[in-house]
Structures are given as C-alpha cells and as structure tokens.
Amino acid sequence: MKSAQTEYLRPAAAEDVPALLALRTEAEGWLRTKGTDQWSDPETGERAISKWRQSIDEGRAWVVIGDHDEVLATVSRGPVDRDFWTDADQPETGLYLYKLIVSRQASGRQLGTRVIDWTSRLAALEGRTWVRIDTWRTNPGLHAYYERLGFRHVRTEEPPHRRSGWLAQRPAGELALPHNLLAVTPRDGQHGIGTTGLEVPLQRG
Secondary structure, three states: OOOOOOOEEEEOOHHHHHHHHHHHHHHHHHHHHOOOOOOOOHHHHHHHHHHHHHHHHOOOEEEEEOOOOOEEEEEEEEOOOOOOOOHHHOHHHEEEEEEEEEOHHHOOOOHHHHHHHHHHHHHHHOOOOEEEEEEEOOOHHHHHHHHHOOOEEEEEOOOOOOOEEEEEEEEOOOOOOOOOOOEEOOOOOOOOOOOOOOOOOOOOO
C-alpha cells in the first residue's frame, strides 16, 4: 500500500535561510545541466537572496517540510513587478508567485503542483482573479511546465535590465490536484495531516 504523503507547508523563518540557499544552489546546478542560464548571474543571485530575506521578514515566504523536518520546497509571494505588469493588467486582481523551488530529492512528489494549488486557493480566498508568474525568458522547459499546470502565456516583456519577462497567469481557485492538497500549519504550530486550511494572514497589496 502506498504510504500517505505527510509534507506540510509553513511560513519560512530566519533559521530556514541556509536550507533555502542550499535549495537555490542545487537548482542552479540542475538548471545548468538543462542548458539554461537561469539564475547564473551572480549579481542577480545576490539581489534575489536579499529579496528572499525581505520576504521572510514580511511573512511572504513559505517552506514545505518533509517527514524528517527537512525543507523540501519553498515559494514566496510578493507585490506586482512593475517592470512587467501594467495598469492595463489590473494588477490588484493577481496574486504574484515568486521563487518556487523544489528539492531534487522530492522530485516526483508533485510538490510544485501542490504548492501552486495552495497559492491558487489563497488567491481565491483573497478575492483575486489570477495567480501570476514571471519566469526567465530563455527557459522554454519551465514555460511548458507552467502551461501544463494551467497557466496561460500573457506576453513576453524584455526590459534590458531584466532576464525574466515571460508572463503567465492561471485562474484563482483552479486546482490541478484537488485530492492531494498540502496541509498547512502556522509557524511553530502543530500540524495535522488532514488539515488543508489556509492558516496565513491574507494580504491585500
């Protein structure tokens, strides 16, 4: 009999930073084997890490925890990026998803899909219309991954100072795996495997 999946989601904390940086380093190496230069620019990396720490401080970053209390994945949400999304996009209608990374050891558990489903439910609860992403323009494999999960390409923006700009969105509330939702627990709380609530502060900005 297949064992139940017991991963759960909680807000990230400062002590998670080493594990998060290890996730990113692993992802950088894996991306290089796929022939993409995503996250290969050191300056971009430092800026991303700084934003990551800020996301933790502001309660905008989460981690997925495994059976042995290890960090298996992370995701952040953040404000609209005005390099990409304009007033015509009605930016207030979107929840903006950033820094979704899944450990290679968790490959095959569909954690990325399940995290996106959680953000989709959160977006709907906040009364938003879309979950929105921007990804590296030169990573067609990642574009295809998100399209398989129901994201529709909106357009590609190419500001000269940015390497991201492939924009896509998925309707809020849409679920790819409705029968395999991630459990959620507050920081330092007790998690129940059957819990599928959204125990996080809603954000209107």
